[in-house]
Amino acid sequence: MTSNGRFPPGESLHTFVVYVEDKPGVLNRVASLFRRRNFNIESLTVGHTEQPGISRMTIAMRANDDVAKRVVANLYKLVNVLRVENVTALPSVVRDLALVKVQADPATRAEVIQVCDVFRARAVDVTPQSLIVEITGTEDKIDGLLEVLKPFGILEMVRTGRVAMTRGTAAPGDSHDSAAAELPNSPAG
Amino acid sequence: MKRKGAQIIWEVLAQEGVEVVFGYPGGAILPAYDAMLDYPVRHVLVRHEQGAAHMADGFARASGRVGVAMATSGPGATNLVTGIATAMMDSSPIVCITGQVPSAAIGSDAFQETDITGVTLPVTKHNYLVTAVEDIAPTMREAFHIARTGRPGPVLVDISKDAQLASTDYQPDGGPVRLRGYRPDLRALPEEYERAIELISAAERPLILAGHGVMMSGAMRALLDFVERAQIPVAMTLLGIGGFPASHPLNLGMMGMHGEAWVNYAIQEADLLLAFGMRFDDRVTGNLKTYALHAKKIHVEIDPSEINKNVPVEVGLVGDLRETLETLLPHVPEKRHAAWLSFIDGLKGDAAVRDIQGLPDNGHLYAAHVINDLWRKTKGEALVVTDVGQHQMWEAQYYRHERPFTLITSGGLGTMGFALPAAIGARFARPDDEIWVVVGDGGFQMTQAELSTCAQEGIKVNVAIINNGYLGMVRQWQEFFYERRYAATPLRNPDFLKLADAHGLAGLRVERREQVEAAVDWARRTPGTVVVDFRVEQEDIVYPMVPAGADLHAMIRRPSPIVESALD
Numbered sequence: 186m187t188s189n190g191r192f193p194p195g196e197s198l199h200t201f202v203v204y205v206e207d208k209p210g211v212l213n214r215v216a217s218l219f220r221r222r223n224f225n226i227e228s229l230t231v232g233h234t235e236q237p238g239i240s241r242m243t244i245a246m247r248a249n250d251d252v253a254k255r256v257v258a259n260l261y262k263l264v265n266v267l268r269v270e271n272v273t274a275l276p277s278v279v280r281d282l283a284l285v286k287v288q289a290d291p292a293t294r295a296e297v298i299q300v301c302d303v304f305r306a307r308a309v310d311v312t313p314q315s316l317i318v319e320i321t322g323t324e325d326k327i328d329g330l331l332e333v334l335k336p337f338g339i340l341e342m343v344r345t346g347r348v349a350m351t352r353g354t355a356a357p358g359d360s361h362d363s364a365a366a367e368l369p370n371s372p373a374g
Numbered sequence: 375m376k377r378k379g380a381q382i383i384w385e386v387l388a389q390e391g392v393e394v395v396f397g398y399p400g401g402a403i404l405p406a407y408d409a410m411l412d413y414p415v416r417h418v419l420v421r422h423e424q425g426a427a428h429m430a431d432g433f434a435r436a437s438g439r440v441g442v443a444m445a446t447s448g449p450g451a452t453n454l455v456t457g458i459a460t461a462m463m464d465s466s467p468i469v470c471i472t473g474q475v476p477s478a479a480i481g482s483d484a485f486q487e488t489d490i491t492g493v494t495l496p497v498t499k500h501n502y503l504v505t506a507v508e509d510i511a512p513t514m515r516e517a518f519h520i521a522r523t524g525r526p527g528p529v530l531v532d533i534s535k536d537a538q539l540a541s542t543d544y545q546p547d548g549g550p551v552r553l554r555g556y557r558p559d560l561r562a563l564p565e566e567y568e569r570a571i572e573l574i575s576a577a578e579r580p581l582i583l584a585g586h587g588v589m590m591s592g593a594m595r596a597l598l599d600f601v602e603r604a605q606i607p608v609a610m611t612l613l614g615i616g617g618f619p620a621s622h623p624l625n626l627g628m629m630g631m632h633g634e635a636w637v638n639y640a641i642q643e644a645d646l647l648l649a650f651g652m653r654f655d656d657r658v659t660g661n662l663k664t665y666a667l668h669a670k671k672i673h674v675e676i677d678p679s680e681i682n683k684n685v686p687v688e689v690g691l692v693g694d695l696r697e698t699l700e701t702l703l704p705h706v707p708e709k710r711h712a713a714w715l716s717f718i719d720g721l722k723g724d725a726a727v728r729d730i731q732g733l734p735d736n737g738h739l740y741a742a743h744v745i746n747d748l749w750r751k752t753k754g755e756a757l758v759v760t761d762v763g764q765h766q767m768w769e770a771q772y773y774r775h776e777r778p779f780t781l782i783t784s785g786g787l788g789t790m791g792f793a794l795p796a797a798i799g800a801r802f803a804r805p806d807d808e809i810w811v812v813v814g815d816g817g818f819q820m821t822q823a824e825l826s827t828c829a830q831e832g833i834k835v836n837v838a839i840i841n842n843g844y845l846g847m848v849r850q851w852q853e854f855f856y857e858r859r860y861a862a863t864p865l866r867n868p869d870f871l872k873l874a875d876a877h878g879l880a881g882l883r884v885e886r887r888e889q890v891e892a893a894v895d896w897a898r899r900t901p902g903t904v905v906v907d908f909r910v911e912q913e914d915i916v917y918p919m920v921p922a923g924a925d926l927h928a929m930i931r932r933p934s935p936i937v938e939s940a941l942d
Contacts, residue, residue: 213495266555
């Protein structure tokens with residue numbers, strides 16, 4: 186991912202996939218680490234994985250490459266962190282989900298739905314005066330939809346923040362090579 | 375066998391080889407204290423929980439083993455925090471066990487409830503809240519494992535009262551601790567070693583920066599072998615002192631804000647810095663933009679997150695320092711750096727004429743004299759525990775440590791009040807060694823209540839109060855940078871000899887230099903903890919000084935020829 190102009194020179198948006206033990210307080214440890222080290226989180230999502238007892242976080246942050254490496258090293262210092270991948274430069278699928286409540290009376294409803302179709306968004310709730318629109322996609326795509334919905338009147342909006350998954354068959358957990366690449370050094374033995 | 379949680383705490387402590395615990399009882403930890411009476415452990419009753427954490431820290435630093443502190447919930451636990459943060463900053467392995475309110479009451483703002491795992495999250499290596507009796511033993515074993523391995527550090531285990539009171543079937547588990555997400559045994563890759571060797575071979579003006587890691591990894595011998603083979607001079611961080619013999623011709627002394635001038639100049643002139651178990655603290659580097667600009671850097675460090683944190687390096691070798699040095703050694707070229715060493719010698723000559731030791735005895739007692747005479751009388755072999763401030767820097771400059779683990783001091787956090795409790799902890803680690811507390815009059819008063827602990831436990835440490843009637847280092851900053859406006863730095867002190875006397879301890883006042891050696895002799899032969907009140911020059915200054923954030927070579931030097939600002 187390259188800098189899109191929102192960031193200072195040298196900084197870009199980095200996306201980390203972090204596997205953590207599913208234990209109380211782990212989210213707090215990760216969030217506290219970012220706060221304490223003055224790393225800025227753009228978004229953080231957390232949820233279950235295919236493996237019981239392991240949660241997966243997707244963390245987006247702006248940083249230069251050196252800081253991004255230190256983020257990985259610092260995350261590994263947390264005892265409950267099992268694995269960290271900086272997927273920024275890897276081919277991956279990145280998605281954000283948004284629910285948008287838009288003003289839409291019978292006069293404008295058709296137009297709103299038409300706009301949504303263009304973005305492959307869909308209406309999931311309708312009232313006489315509003316619609317709830319669900320959209321999944323990259324942040325750019327969602328930003329684009331919001332831009333065109335704005336004139337209709339956005340009443341409420343919520344976004345999940347990005348989740349990411351690398352492309353290809355191998356799950357990151359299948360191999361330790363990529364972990365070694367992220368750490369300054371490979372684990373012994 | 376059936377055991378209560380409170381008993382399991384002591385079972386595991388015994389299994390971990392813990393013989394002494396520093397602590398203070400209270401409601402939520404009472405079950406553990408009650409169970410303690412049936413176990414052969416020495417408990418040291420402190421006067422404030424901060425002291426317990428510092429004692430555990432001092433014990434750890436003096437022994438190389440894990441120190442243990444115990445406290446109750448709420449204020450007992452929060453009082454530990456300064457000591458935990460101190461241990462964190464200096465990578466000292468301690469385990470703190472705190473009682474917590476019963477699990478059903480957690481979150482209800484119960485009496486003496488504090489979220490101590492939340493409070494200590496940023497100042498512990500790891501911490502735990504245990505609310506089930508079955509979890510006590512495995513958690514405590516993990517805590518010791520984490521505290522002592524990798525880059526050591528403090529671990530806190532908060533145990534709810536109901537977990538202490540509940541019973542379970544307990545079987546000691548002697549197996550290795552396995553933690554999926556914890557990897558303390560990182561090693562550098564072969565190609566990184568090769569790059570390091572290339573840089574070392576090519577260097578003409580190399581310099582080793584030796585830190586705390588030398589002693590933490592037991593790399594003293596490996597460092598000596600490395601230095602003697604490669605003939606590379608060594609500069610020490612404050613916490614590195616003792617890791618390399620002071621009298622060795624290639625030991626240049628301390629670097630940094632109050633380091634030797636020739637060391638800081640040498641760093642700025644070097645073409646290769648070999649950073650061994652140190653972390654480029656701001657007190658060591660000064661302005662990063664102008665730091666060692668001519669030097670390539672090799673950083674050997676056990677904590678990957680330290681590499682490229684403050685100073686970008688050409689080669690980062692992650693791993694245990696001793697192993698790394700032993701791996702490097704056979705490949706390091708035997709080389710003379712004659713021109714470089716004689717250049718540094720030239721820098722030394724300039725500094726020597728400014729040394730306060732050259733000052734004739736003019737009737738004034740300088741702290742540097744006290745330290746120097748203490749060093750001479752103890753042949754540099756005492757264990758010195760310092761507090762924080764001017765006296766700490768003078769100790770580092772004038773007490774020449776020949777052996778490892780003979781200086782214990784709060785470096786990273788700079789915790790005033792550290793010295794006396796840390797020395798008490800060290801006493802239990804080193805029952806036969808001569809121990810001196812070198813402490814300012816300000817810092818001493820922060821934890822002087824622990825004199826009672828000395829008296830109650832019947833232990834001996836020699837307390838040298840470097841008493842200048844000021845918070846001396848702060849006053850020095852005010853003198854240099856705040857137009858001598860001495861805001862809140864003059865101290866009206868109690869009579870420290872009466873204070874000692876109130877504890878049944880002996881005290882002595884020293885006001886002239888010729889009394890110093892006799893006072894040291896007196897302290898050594900007087901049984902029990904003694905307090906020596908050295909009334910030193912009030913407005914003395916630690917030279918040289920790199921002002922905070924200034925270039926490392928931009929030191930404020932002692933005026934030459936010697937003119938003491940404090941002289942009449």
